[in-house]
Amino acid sequence: MTTAECYALIGADYTEVLRRMGNEDRVRRFLLKFAEEPSYGLLCRSVEAGDAKEAFRAAHSIKGVCLNLGLTALYRSAGDLCEELRGGAFTDAVPGLLRRVGEDYQKTINGIRELAQA
Amino acid sequence: MKKQGMILIVDDTEMNRSLLADMLSEDYEILEAANGVEAAAILHQRSEELSLVLLDIVMPEMDGFEVLALMNKNGWIGRIPVITISSETASTYIDHAYDLGATDYISRPFDEKNVQRRVRNTIMLYSKQKALEGMVTEQIVEKERNNFLMVEILSNIVEFRNGESGLHVLHIRTLTEIFLRKLQEITDRYPLTAARSALIVNASALHDVGKISIPEEILNKPGPLTPAEYEVMKTHCALGAQIMEDALLRHKEELLQVAYNICRWHHERYDGGGYPDGLRGEEIPVEAQVVALADVYDALTSTRVYKQAFPHGVAMRMIMGGECGVFNPLLLQCLRELGPRLDDELRLRSLNDVSEANIRELSTQAIAGSKVSNRTLTLLEQERTKYQFFASMSNEIQFEYSYQSDLLTLSEWGARQLGLNVLIEHPEQNGELHGVFLIADYLDLQGRLRRATPEKPIVSGTYCLNVKGERRWYKAVARPLWEGNGTEQAGVIGKFVDDHEEQLRLEQLRRMAEQDSLTRLNNHAAARRWIQMALAREDRSYAMVLFDLDNFKEANDRYGHMFGDEVLKHVARLVQKSVRGGDIAARIGGDEFLIFLEYSGGIEPVIRRIFDALHGEYQSFEILISMGIALSPENGTQYDAFFHAADQALYVAKKGGKDRYRFYDDSMQGVLSVLSPMDA
Numbered sequence: 124m125t126t127a128e129c130y131a132l133i134g135a136d137y138t139e140v141l142r143r144m145g146n147e148d149r150v151r152r153f154l155l156k157f158a159e160e161p162s163y164g165l166l167c168r169s170v171e172a173g174d175a176k177e178a179f180r181a182a183h184s185i186k187g188v189c190l191n192l193g194l195t196a197l198y199r200s201a202g203d204l205c206e207e208l209r210g211g212a213f214t215d216a217v218p219g220l221l222r223r224v225g226e227d228y229q230k231t232i233n234g235i236r237e238l239a240q241a
Numbered sequence: 242m243k244k245q246g247m248i249l250i251v252d253d254t255e256m257n258r259s260l261l262a263d264m265l266s267e268d269y270e271i272l273e274a275a276n277g278v279e280a281a282a283i284l285h286q287r288s289e290e291l292s293l294v295l296l297d298i299v300m301p302e303m304d305g306f307e308v309l310a311l312m313n314k315n316g317w318i319g320r321i322p323v324i325t326i327s328s329e330t331a332s333t334y335i336d337h338a339y340d341l342g343a344t345d346y347i348s349r350p351f352d353e354k355n356v357q358r359r360v361r362n363t364i365m366l367y368s369k370q371k372a373l374e375g376m377v378t379e380q381i382v383e384k385e386r387n388n389f390l391m392v393e394i395l396s397n398i399v400e401f402r403n404g405e406s407g408l409h410v411l412h413i414r415t416l417t418e419i420f421l422r423k424l425q426e427i428t429d430r431y432p433l434t435a436a437r438s439a440l441i442v443n444a445s446a447l448h449d450v451g452k453i454s455i456p457e458e459i460l461n462k463p464g465p466l467t468p469a470e471y472e473v474m475k476t477h478c479a480l481g482a483q484i485m486e487d488a489l490l491r492h493k494e495e496l497l498q499v500a501y502n503i504c505r506w507h508h509e510r511y512d513g514g515g516y517p518d519g520l521r522g523e524e525i526p527v528e529a530q531v532v533a534l535a536d537v538y539d540a541l542t543s544t545r546v547y548k549q550a551f552p553h554g555v556a557m558r559m560i561m562g563g564e565c566g567v568f569n570p571l572l573l574q575c576l577r578e579l580g581p582r583l584d585d586e587l588r589l590r591s592l593n594d595v596s597e598a599n600i601r602e603l604s605t606q607a608i609a610g611s612k613v614s615n616r617t618l619t620l621l622e623q624e625r626t627k628y629q630f631f632a633s634m635s636n637e638i639q640f641e642y643s644y645q646s647d648l649l650t651l652s653e654w655g656a657r658q659l660g661l662n663v664l665i666e667h668p669e670q671n672g673e674l675h676g677v678f679l680i681a682d683y684l685d686l687q688g689r690l691r692r693a694t695p696e697k698p699i700v701s702g703t704y705c706l707n708v709k710g711e712r713r714w715y716k717a718v719a720r721p722l723w724e725g726n727g728t729e730q731a732g733v734i735g736k737f738v739d740d741h742e743e744q745l746r747l748e749q750l751r752r753m754a755e756q757d758s759l760t761r762l763n764n765h766a767a768a769r770r771w772i773q774m775a776l777a778r779e780d781r782s783y784a785m786v787l788f789d790l791d792n793f794k795e796a797n798d799r800y801g802h803m804f805g806d807e808v809l810k811h812v813a814r815l816v817q818k819s820v821r822g823g824d825i826a827a828r829i830g831g832d833e834f835l836i837f838l839e840y841s842g843g844i845e846p847v848i849r850r851i852f853d854a855l856h857g858e859y860q861s862f863e864i865l866i867s868m869g870i871a872l873s874p875e876n877g878t879q880y881d882a883f884f885h886a887a888d889q890a891l892y893v894a895k896k897g898g899k900d901r902y903r904f905y906d907d908s909m910q911g912v913l914s915v916l917s918p919m920d921a
Contacts, residue, residue: 145264145353153260160256183299184254190349191260 126151133234140193179208197227244270246292251280253300277303294323309341318342322363410446416535417445423575431527441528444500451481502526507533512567537565553584638737714744757828760813768827785887786836788868791899793832811859819854867894868902
């Protein structure tokens with residue numbers, strides 16, 4: 124599986140990422156690295172712990188990383204959650220947004236794992 | 242590859258840091274901090290080394306704004322540029338970061354090229370700025386001077402191409418300056434600051450710059466121009482203005498604006514009949530009006546390819562009669578009031594303005610050989626200005642001499658000090674100069690400079706100058722300047738430093754070295770030197786008198802050494818009194834004295850008088866002396882023989898019962914001497 128095919132699988136724009144990042148090797152390295160990125164774990168833990176501020180920063184991190192890697196779907200859902208948490212409190216909308224982030228995250232990670240195994 | 246700086250990346254997300262590091266690590270050394278606290282720690286330790294900080298805003302512990310605040314507090318923000326990185330595109334965020342001193346921001350997603358370019362530009366900008374700050378002060382000072390030089394060179398290129406006398410530009414400057422000054426005197430209609438006037442004078446030299454684009458055959462046509470050619474010639478006004486306008490796009494210089502006005506409108510007429518725009522009366526800027534008049538006056542009074550030079554009077558009549566255009570009545574009044582003085586001043590300045598001539602020579606060289614770059618010229622001029630500046634500040638008489646022009650230039654202060662002119666042509670024949678600096682001394686210094694070599698260029702000497710009727714000692718230090726190849730001397734630079742007090746002090750020391758400290762008479766070594774000099778002259782008669790006190794031991798024994806010293810001083814005073822100005826008196830031992838005198842006729846009465854004068858009492862102590870006398874040339878023509886003869890005569894006088902004097906005669910040969918033979 125190529126990096127391009129992986130991006131297609133995840134549903135993200137590879138051409139744009141390649142242009143920005145400069146070369147395929149870098150895109151691939153950082154995409155694989157995303158699987159070990161701790162922000163999603165941090166997000167889940169801070170939600171469980173009821174720490175809205177920490178959850179905001181974690182969502183913010185996911186959003187930033189996904190923006191850089193061109194992981195469009197996860198960037199959008201993490202961004203929405205981030206805006207909801209900016210106020211520093213868990214609002215009614217948070218659980219729904221969180222669930223969407225989870226789904227997009229899983230989809231992304233699955234794609235990346237396939238790339239790693241290929 | 243050599244790293245171009247050190248960058249601190251501050252971001253709480255490891256992936257972001259490593260992505261940025263990945264993009265930048267080829268060119269830069271990278272430090273990372275996962276939050277503001279870590280960043281602060283690194284800044285504290287290594288702020289001197291950092292070239293740039295890439296700063297995330299949203300971070301735990303201490304966010305990006307707090308890091309910026311800390312950098313402000315510690316004064317790092319002025320030296321280390323900060324680029325903020327954020328996916329927050331809300332303008333309040335960005336504005337706040339700018340307010341806190343951030344230089345730029347990079348938004349996510351990172352674009353490799355964009356990141357690299359911004360980082361590089363920011364670092365370059367900051368290092369440039371640092372270098373610029375150091376230069377700014379100097380630049381401000383030099384700007385005016387460079388402008389001046391630029392104007393000179395540019396206008397001389399035009400002159401050169403024009404084939405005109407080469408003095409035209411200088412004349413225009415001088416005339417413009419004179420007219421402007423007069424104009425200020427007679428009216429307050431054109432209020433100009435001194436700075437503005439200087440600018441106008443400076444810019445006036447550029448009035449014909451547009452001619453650089455006029456074809457050679459029209460420009461230098463000896464006969465009258467055809468109507469078509471005349472139309473081409475007339476375009477030089479607009480062409481010159483265009484040059485200034487183009488330059489104005491790049492540099493907003495007042496000089497260029499003034500030059501624009503002059504270039505474009507120096508052929509307008511006060512009645513509106515001129516070109517290129519047909520401006521009328523005061524529509525024509527005053528600087529262009531003044532330069533127009535200067536241009537016409539100089540054109541009339543100078544030789545041109547198409548005409549002879551008219552004398553001042555004729556030129557005046559032609560201008561006043563309206564034959565050469567229509568001018569502002571106030572300017573004509575200036576011209577009238579200045580009258581013949583204009584002619585004098587023009588000639589005077591052209592002759593004396595050495596610096597202008599130098600610049601002209603340099604620019605001619607630059608055009609002819611293209612060997613000298615403008616940069617070199619600028620440097621040269623700066624050096625010269627620096628030299629003149631320091632010369633004017635220091636109280637030294639500095640001078641410069643050029644073999645080629647045989648011109649001696651004194652620093653202003655120096656000239657004032659010596660009561661001489663700053664410029665001295667043909668110094669070797671200049672009587673006034675030699676009234677101050679004796680011709681013999683002048684030739685001595687000149688000879689020594691001629692003999693100086695590039696290996697040993699510095700010549701120094703002490704000369705006595707006649708300064709305003711007083712003779713004072715000066716120390717001269719000078720060196721030749723050689724032509725490029727080092728074989729031929731081109732000139733000399735140097736200075737005279739007042740050394741009078743120092744010389745007097747040396748004189749004093751010399752005298753002290755020659756004196757006996759107790760009696761202030763000469764000591765033996767000094768006396769010997771003087772006597773040897775005197776003996777060298779022929780056909781003269783000298784007597785050497787040696788005497789000692791018969792009872793000096795008694796004085797010491799009975800009254801103590803202090804008293805003995807007083808007796809010696811007393812005797813020294815008696816000796817001083819009994820000798821004439823040209824005689825030499827010395828104390829040559831404990832109680833032994835020497836008198837050397839020139840005589841003619843009988844010597845015996847002279848000796849008798851001295852012998853008697855030295856007798857007497859000092860505080861009831863009776864002074865008795867024995868004296869031996871030798872004559873030269875009879876008893877010896879060399880010091881040693883002469884002295885020895887006198888010594889033997891003294892011995893005989895003592896042997897004969899003291900308190901007497903004896904002349905040397907041949908019978909004394911072989912007798913012992915009183916004094917220990919100094920030179921035997």
